[in-house]
Each structure stands twice: as C-alpha cells, then as structure tokens.
Amino acid sequence: MQPDLTLAEENRELRQRVSILHHKAERNEQLLRAFFSAELDLLSCITLAELLDYLLNHFRQDFNLSAVTLMLLDPEDMVQELLDGSARFNHFPGLQLIRQQQPLRDLYPDSSLFCGEATPHIITTCFRGAEDVQSCALLPLIREDCLIGSLCLGSSDPGRYSHLLRYDYVSHLASVVAVCMENAISRETLQRLSSIDPLTRALNRRALSQQLLREIKRCNRTGEPLGCILLDIDHFKPVNDTHGHLSGDKVLRDISQLLKEQLRETDSIARYGGEEFAILLPGCPEPEATRVAENLRKCISQTLFSGHQNQALRITASLGITICEQQHTVDADVSELTESLIQTADQALYFCKHNGRNRVSFMPCLLKVSAQQ
CATH class of the missing domain: 3.30.450.40 (GAF domain)
Structure with missing residues (x-):
C-alpha cells in the first residue's frame, strides 16, 4: 500500500505544479495583453x-x-x-x-x-x-x-x-x-x-491667421464677442538707430514677455510686423477690450526697459481696437471678415499714430451687417 500512497502523493503534487504553471501562464498572458494595449495607447x-x-x-x-x-x-x-x-x-x-x-x-x-x-x-x-x-x-x-x-x-x-x-x-x-x-x-x-516668431516667441503672422479663423468660428458658435487689438511701439526706429538693432531686438522680446504676463492664457499674442503685435481677446466686448488695451498701454509706458548693454529705455505704444460680434459672422465670408477686423484695428491704430501716439483708439468693425443679408 505504501507505494500506492507515494504514487498518489506524487500525482497530487504534480497536479498542483501543473495548476501553478497554468495560473502563471494565464497571468503572463494577461500581462502581455495589458502591455500590448499599453503600447497601442502610447503610440496613439x-x-x-x-x-x-x-x-x-x-x-x-x-x-x-x-x-x-x-x-x-x-x-x-x-x-x-x-x-x-x-x-x-x-x-x-x-x-x-x-x-x-x-x-x-x-x-x-x-x-x-x-x-x-x-x-x-x-x-x-x-x-x-x-x-x-x-x-x-x-x-x-x-x-x-x-x-x-x-x-x-x-x-x-x-x-x-x-x-x-x-x-x-x-x-x-x-x-x-x-x-x-x-x-x-x-x-x-x-x-x-x-x-512661433523666433525672436519674440509670440505667434507668427501665419499662426495668427489660423487662430483668428478659429476665434471667429467660436464667436459665431457661442455668441461671445472677439476683441482684436493691433499694438505698435512708438518711435521704434530711433531705438534701433541710436542703440543698435540688438537693443531693438531685446525691447521686442521684453514687450512680448510683458504682454504674455499681462494677458490671459486664452488670449493670443502674435508678432504681426516689425514692431507691431496683434492680440486676440476671446469673449471681450468693447468696454473690456478697451480696458485691457489701456492697461497694456500704461504698463508699457511705466516700465523701464533696458537695451543690449543695459542702457535704460523708455518705450510707449499705441493700440487700435475693434470687436467681432456674432452678427458679423452670420452669412459672412470668413476670409473677408478676418481682413476687415485687421484692417479696422489698423485704422484705429493709424488714428492713434496721427493724434499724439501713446494712446488707445476703438473703431467698430468695418464689415457692414446689412451687406451680409
């Protein structure tokens, strides 16, 4: 009888080992499936x-x-x-x-x-x-x-x-x-x-056009107005002529950084031209956009900038504002509307430049609602 008992014990031990191996195999298969799924998630x-x-x-x-x-x-x-x-x-x-x-x-x-x-x-x-x-x-x-x-x-x-x-x-x-x-x-x-503009690390003009299209569509969808500002640094050419282009570049970088610090994360800042910046303010009606622009103007005028060799520079800026309302987006040609917004903000900026600079001016969007009906 003793050999039979030994055989039974061996069979029981063998079955236990097979069960353990089977459990390990199932666990490894589950783990491999999980890692395969994780790999797909990583690649996606x-x-x-x-x-x-x-x-x-x-x-x-x-x-x-x-x-x-x-x-x-x-x-x-x-x-x-x-x-x-x-x-x-x-x-x-x-x-x-x-x-x-x-x-x-x-x-x-x-x-x-x-x-x-x-x-x-x-x-x-x-x-x-x-x-x-x-x-x-x-x-x-x-x-x-x-x-x-x-x-x-x-x-x-x-x-x-x-x-x-x-x-x-x-x-x-x-x-x-x-x-x-x-x-x-x-x-x-x-x-x-x-x-991204490599000098100022603001959006470049191409990216601004794409962002403006997105914001106009958002304006049409949500009904919230879109503020559009063009900012131009006053008398910037003398900065380059007197202190050198490296100082001018530093001022542009510092202005860009100042704008980023003063504006919301949802706002967009782009270098539109040599010393011009465009700013998009989603959800901003005229009074709010004007307040933002005035705060930026004051902040720039009150900041002591420094040139390439740490020379002190006083800078001012002029800002032209316009607003895109939902009514402008109804049946409007989007490309025409983007051009009208920039053109209107530019005309408001032109008014500032020819009336003393270092000021803010608002002008309603030139795109006539009646023309879209």
Missing part, C-alpha cells in the same frame, strides 16, 4: 502632454502601481517650453526635468534595466514624495546610444520586481516609450517652429 498619443499624462496617471492605474515617475533630460528647456505652451495640461507631479545627464548615469552606470528593492537612494532620487514603494523597475530611456531619461515604476509589493527574474516586456516598454517621447518632442518642436 499625439502630443507630449498626452504622452506624459498617460504614463504618469493612466499607466499607474492600469498596472496597479504605487508610483510612476519620469526623469527627462532637458538641457535647453525645450520640453518645459512645449509643456508651457500646451493648452491641455501644464502640471505633472511625477515629472522631473534635469539639465545634466549625470543623475541618469548614476542610476544606469551600464545603461541596463534595474529591477529590485527600492533602496533609500532610489526612493530619494526617483520616488521623492511617493508613498509605500517597496520594489521598483527603473527603465533607461535610450535613443541613438544617448541616455535621455528614466521611467520609474514603483510597487508596494516587495516581490513585484526582483533582480532574480527576467522582465523582457519591461525592457521592450522602455524602447517604445523612448521612441514615442522622441517623436512627440520632435513633432511638437517642428510645429512650434512653424508657428
């Missing part, structure tokens, strides 16, 4: 902000992680500028932008994946502020043999990540993330270069 992210939002928020939830953080090499603030210009997201608690590559080299001395215990040094470096991280996977992001970042996955389960196991799917994920990151940054940088 169009903008850098969407990619970061998925990694730092949705990925953590989908894979039941305690923390997900991301370190990115950003020596020239390119990533920061792209995020600052994003209309959808602007704050990522798990994102750390670094100027030097050394912290990444310290994490990855041999540029290979790390899986194992979350040591105090790793917690301080990668999961600062995160709660209950016991084990972790640190994924080096490498493009063209250059270490560009680190994706850090933290778990409260001490056995979730171990140096004794292989994590080929995690290594593959690191490659996908690095490619998606590089593509998103490159795509948005090119798009930004095509729409």
Whole structure:
C-alpha cells in the first residue's frame, strides 16, 4: 500500500505544479495583453502632454502601481517650453526635468534595466514624495546610444520586481516609450517652429491667421464677442538707430514677455510686423477690450526697459481696437471678415499714430451687417 500512497502523493503534487504553471501562464498572458494595449495607447498619443499624462496617471492605474515617475533630460528647456505652451495640461507631479545627464548615469552606470528593492537612494532620487514603494523597475530611456531619461515604476509589493527574474516586456516598454517621447518632442518642436516668431516667441503672422479663423468660428458658435487689438511701439526706429538693432531686438522680446504676463492664457499674442503685435481677446466686448488695451498701454509706458548693454529705455505704444460680434459672422465670408477686423484695428491704430501716439483708439468693425443679408 505504501507505494500506492507515494504514487498518489506524487500525482497530487504534480497536479498542483501543473495548476501553478497554468495560473502563471494565464497571468503572463494577461500581462502581455495589458502591455500590448499599453503600447497601442502610447503610440496613439499625439502630443507630449498626452504622452506624459498617460504614463504618469493612466499607466499607474492600469498596472496597479504605487508610483510612476519620469526623469527627462532637458538641457535647453525645450520640453518645459512645449509643456508651457500646451493648452491641455501644464502640471505633472511625477515629472522631473534635469539639465545634466549625470543623475541618469548614476542610476544606469551600464545603461541596463534595474529591477529590485527600492533602496533609500532610489526612493530619494526617483520616488521623492511617493508613498509605500517597496520594489521598483527603473527603465533607461535610450535613443541613438544617448541616455535621455528614466521611467520609474514603483510597487508596494516587495516581490513585484526582483533582480532574480527576467522582465523582457519591461525592457521592450522602455524602447517604445523612448521612441514615442522622441517623436512627440520632435513633432511638437517642428510645429512650434512653424508657428512661433523666433525672436519674440509670440505667434507668427501665419499662426495668427489660423487662430483668428478659429476665434471667429467660436464667436459665431457661442455668441461671445472677439476683441482684436493691433499694438505698435512708438518711435521704434530711433531705438534701433541710436542703440543698435540688438537693443531693438531685446525691447521686442521684453514687450512680448510683458504682454504674455499681462494677458490671459486664452488670449493670443502674435508678432504681426516689425514692431507691431496683434492680440486676440476671446469673449471681450468693447468696454473690456478697451480696458485691457489701456492697461497694456500704461504698463508699457511705466516700465523701464533696458537695451543690449543695459542702457535704460523708455518705450510707449499705441493700440487700435475693434470687436467681432456674432452678427458679423452670420452669412459672412470668413476670409473677408478676418481682413476687415485687421484692417479696422489698423485704422484705429493709424488714428492713434496721427493724434499724439501713446494712446488707445476703438473703431467698430468695418464689415457692414446689412451687406451680409
């Protein structure tokens, strides 16, 4: 009987092992499906902000992680500028932008994946502020043999990540993330270069035309008025002639920065000409647009600007205003309306220039409603 009992025990143990292996196989299949789905989600992210939002928020939830953080090499603030210009997201608690590559080299001395215990040094470096991280996977992001970042996955389960196991799917994920990151940054940088004035970092004239079309359609859809301002720096040529073009360029940059600081995030600022700026104010009726323009005029006149060699410069500006009402957009030709708005604001600006400068003038849109009926 004893041999039979031994055989029964062996069969029971064998069935248990088969059950465990089957359970592991099912778990691995589910995990691979989840990673395949995550890879598709990563590849579907169009903008850098969407990619970061998925990694730092949705990925953590989908894979039941305690923390997900991301370190990115950003020596020239390119990533920061792209995020600052994003209309959808602007704050990522798990994102750390670094100027030097050394912290990444310290994490990855041999540029290979790390899986194992979350040591105090790793917690301080990668999961600062995160709660209950016991084990972790640190994924080096490498493009063209250059270490560009680190994706850090933290778990409260001490056995979730171990140096004794292989994590080929995690290594593959690191490659996908690095490619998606590089593509998103490159795509948005090119798009930004095509729409941003390189000197002032305001919109260029082409981008203004596109934005004006969008705002006119919004005006038609919502019924809210659209304020349109043309701002011209008074006596700008003497600044270039007396202090040099480098000083003139600095004044233009400083004026652009001042406008960005004084206006809302929903407003649009473009460099329209040499020393002219166009400003679009969605949802602004005439009294509000006039108040905004007057505040800008005062702010510029009261600011002490400095030239290329820090020489003090006093600058004033003239501002012409017009308003696009919903009635202007009914049955109107949109291209004609955009031209009329700019032309009207320009005529209001012309009035300022020939009546003393350093002033604000309003003129109703020249497009006659009756002509559209």
